Amino acid sequence: MRNKRYLLNRIRYFAVASMIFMLALLLAIFIQESAYLKVKIFSTVLTVIFLFLMYYGYREIYRPLMLNNRIKSMFAKGDSYEDIYNLEYPLSSEEQAMFQRFFVLLDKNKLISTSKKQSEYLALQNQINPHFLYNTLEGIRAEAVIAGVDTIAEMTEALATYFRYTISQVNNLVSLEEELANVENYYYIQQFRFGDKLKFSVSYDCDDEYEVLRCQIPKLTLQPLVENAIYHGLEQKIGTGQLTIKITMTDCHLIIMISDDGIGMGKEQVKKINETLRSLRLEDASEGSSRNGIAVRNVNNRIKLLFGEEYGIYIYSQPNAGTDAEITLPVVKD
Amino acid sequence: MKKEIVRFENVTRQEDGATYLDNFSFYICEGEILGLVSVNDREKSELLKLLARNLPIDFGRIYFEGRLVNSYLNSDYTVNKVYTIDEKSSLIQDLSIADNIFVMRPGFRKYVINETVLMEQALRVFQELSFDINLNQRVSRLSTMERIIVEAAKAYLMGCRLLIFLSPEKIISQADYEKFHQFLLKLKKLNVASLYICYHHWIMFEICDRIALFSSGRIKRIFEKKDFHQTAFAPYVLSFEGYKAYRCQAAGDPIIQLDNLSSIAIQHLNLSAGPGECITLLDSDNQVTDELLDILTGLETDYEGSILCQGRDIRKQKGDCLDRSMIILDDNPTETFLFQEMSYLENLSFLLDRKLRKSILKPAFLHSVRNEYYREAGELVDERHIGGLTLREKYGLIYNKISLFHPKILIIKKPFAYGDMRCRNYILERLKALKESGISILLLTNYITDCLYLSDRIEVIKNGQNIVSLHPEEYGIISRIF
Structure with a gap:
């Protein structure tokens, strides 16, 4: 491919050439050794002006250009998503308008729904009619009640509640209370499989528990992480596994820590995951991505899309010690 | 709330190609005491630099009291309201406490000083901290604990809402530790956040709200109060718990013996160590160590009682420590025991001529020393200047030198005062090897930390005299003594 002739490089060459020319001019004036005082004063004033222009050029042109360049290169690498639409020093109003247009074309809402769809149970793939599913589950529950098998009835009811929450509610934000209820329901279903091997608890570190429970968070934030903790952390653990959700509220953040004492992850794996989580990765939202390990990234993407890049998930893990997934969200009250 | x-x-900070903070995330709330165990010293220094000043970062954002103060897009080098209290005092020794608190502080722009008003303000702060002190007293007369409180009061008056306590176990004696923790609780009540940086997580168990483990530029895990037990920490830290040091059976005559030693601070001190024995002198109120070292090095001769070194009174012996086959290391030997401009081999063999009682060392001898330590230190042996070595490599050189000199007695002041977790583990291994080779080791410390894993006996000293002598099976009661 032919090398592109970048405009910024041309500006650089031009700036360097102008500087060399000015320096040469100043040098020529100085070595002239003129006896005239006026010439000396003129050359000194010229030097001061030249130095001032150099400083001004560095501070007001070069530095902003480099900053813009940095933001663009981070956007290209996928490390930053939002900063490019709000450049502190846009090149021109046209460029700013162009970026704003891109922002509209990218359609944030579409990204959110694509991302959410993936976390809404890939097994279903939208091929099953939800009402057909609920009716069938209700039918099974009724048969189980008639037959006197309470456990099957309870399990079916829990499963129906779980699917109703997962598929039917279309809102992006739900209350923390609803999310926790969904997690508890999910834990109830898992208990049929794991029995006493799986323990679950929720704790609060805040003044007013009721106020925290009313906070709004993206729908299906907690359950995919709990599922991850069970399948990747606790399932392979020998003995009882403990799953904990700790909720902390500060003046500006809602911090939810989902911890398991399972098998944990190695240093490099944790590093890699946290690197992908630190910024919005749009490629993860594509339909073709594999399911494995994508749940955390999807939840993270949704948080960043809804609230901004400063929020998201951070993972702490150590082999044979467990994994903590820390979700940082803004405090949004209904 | x-x-x-x-x-x-998600802060990333790189310098000269090395990454010191790598996607680093954490937060501290007001009135919180957050413990920080750092595995690497350099990374910790970078974190402290970034807390104090908004230096350029490669990625991420830093917020101070909810305000964005630093990001990868803009770092303005401004200073944050953070105060670090470490072993070096930031107070001016010859001024009074009140002058230090008010006059010697940034932002104090008054031409006429109203002393009465200043005194009232200072007294109010000290009352809030429940600390009674004469404000006209000179800072030079303060004890370590008092100095820490005065510095914290100064920081509070400056508006700092985050205080960093850097390795307090290095300076605070075992007896004062309870007071220090009480003081942290008072700061907590005033909504001042404390970042308690310490190498020993178990010291922080009783006081911290959370403990963060900082390693490889990231927070590896944040431990909540319910996880404050060794089992939870075990997978994360180098465990010395299963460490089995060779226990000496105290065979043979004592190599060093202090009989009824008395001077200014020392009162009838008795102590003896046999070959291969390791004794820890726990100077619980931090009064004896320096004076004892002065006596052992011969700087102080005005004392009563006797010090027998290999059966001979050192007062009657000529020569210095080397002649008595004694090596004394202070708490920072990488600075005081080594010559930074000299090569590794020169450092290693310095004074070896005196030890061997030869005026000139033959090149062939030095060559064989080089070959001998090549196995231990590798290419480092040929290093021309040791200034660029890491802390652990410098400690390696110090302990190689000790093993080359093979003294009868090794005396170390606060052996684990410097160095990160790995470095301390290394020092422990080297001391264990020296002990097994029959060297008597005397460890002088004000806080029992890793010395526990090495000592055959702990002599607890208070008010200059022995108050109790503990054997390994009794080490558990140390905390109950104070």
Whole structure:
């Protein structure tokens, strides 16, 4: 491919050439050794002006250009998503308008729904009619009640509640209370499989528990992480596994820590995951991505899309010690 | 509702190609005591630099009291309201406490000083901290604990809402530790956040709200109060618990013996160590160590009682420590025991001529020393200047030198005062090897930390005299003594 002739490089060459020319001019004036005082004063004033222009050029042109360049290169690498639409020093109003247009074309809402769809149970793939599913589950529950098998009835009811929450509610934000209820329901279903091997608890570190429970968070934030903790952390653990959700509220953040004492992850794996989580990765939202390990990234993407890049998930893990997934969200009250 | 004082969000900081903070995230709330165990010293220094000043970062954002103060897009080098209290005092020794608190502080722009008003303000702060002190007293007369409280009061008056306590176990004696923790609780009541940086996580168990483990530029895990037990920490830290040091059976005559030693601070001190024995002198109120070292090095001769070194009174012996086959290391030997401009081999063989009682060492001898330590230190042996070595490599050189000199007695002041977790583990291994080779080791410390894993006996000293002598099976009661 032919090398592109970048405009910024041309500006650089031009700036360097102008500087060399000015320096040469100043040098020529100085070595002239003129006896005239006026010439000396003129050359000194010229030097001061030249130095001032150099400083001004560095501070007001070069530095902003480099900053813009940095933001663009981070956007290209996928490390930053939002900063490019709000450049502190846009090149021109046209460029700013162009970026704003891109922002509209990218359609944030579409990204959110694509991302959410993936976390809404890939097994279903939208091929099953939800009402057909609920009716069938209700039918099974009724048969189980008639037959006197309470456990099957309870399990079916829990499963129906779980699917109703997962598929039917279309809102992006739900209350923390609803999310926790969904997690508890999910834990109830898992208990049929794991029995006493799986323990679950929720704790609060805040003044007013009721106020925290009313906070709004993206729908299906907690359950995919709990599922991850069970399948990747606790399932392979020998003995009882403990799953904990700790909720902390500060003046500006809602911090939810989902911890398991399972098998944990190695240093490099944790590093890699946290690197992908630190910024919005749009490629993860594509339909073709594999399911494995994508749940955390999807939840993270949704948080960043809804609230901004400063929020998201951070993972702490150590082999044979467990994994903590820390979700940082803004405090949004209904 | 808790107010966040500091928040680091995915911060990455690189310098000269090395990454010191790598996607680093953490937060501290007001009135919180957050413990920080750092595995690496350099990374910790970078974190402290970033907490104090908004230096350029490669990625992430830093918030101070909810305000974005630093990001990868803009770092303005401004200073944050953070105060670090470490072993070096930031107070001017010849001025009074009040002058230090008010006059010697940034932002104090008054031409006429109203002393009465200043005194009232200072007294109010000290009352809030429940600390009674004469404000006209000179700072030079303060004890370590008092100095820490005065510095904290100064920081509070400056508006700092985050205080960093850097390795307090290095300076605070075992007896004062309880007071120090009480003081942290008073700061907590005033909504001042404390970042308690310490190498020993178990010291922080009783006081911290959370403990963060900092390693490889990231927070590896944040431990909540319910996880404050060794089992939870075990997978993360180098465990010395299963460490089995060779226990000496105290065979043979004592190599060093202190009989009824008395001077200014020391009162009838008795102590003896046999070959291969390791004794820890726990100077619980931090009064004896320096004076004892002065006596052993011959700087102080005005004392009563006797010090027998290999059966001979050192007062009657000529020569210095080397002639008595004694090596004394202070708490920072990488600075005081080594010559930074000299090569590794020169450092290793310095004074070896005196030890061997030869005026000139033959090149062939030095060559064989080089070959001998090549196995231990590798290419480092040929290093021309040791200034660029890491802390652990410098400690390696110090302990190689000790093993080359093979003294009868090794005396170390606060052996684990410097160095990160790995470095301390290394020192422990080297001391264990020296002990097994039959060297008598005397460890002088004000706080029992890793010395526990090495000592055959702990002599607890208070008010200059022995109050109790503990054997390994009795080490558990140390905390109950104070």
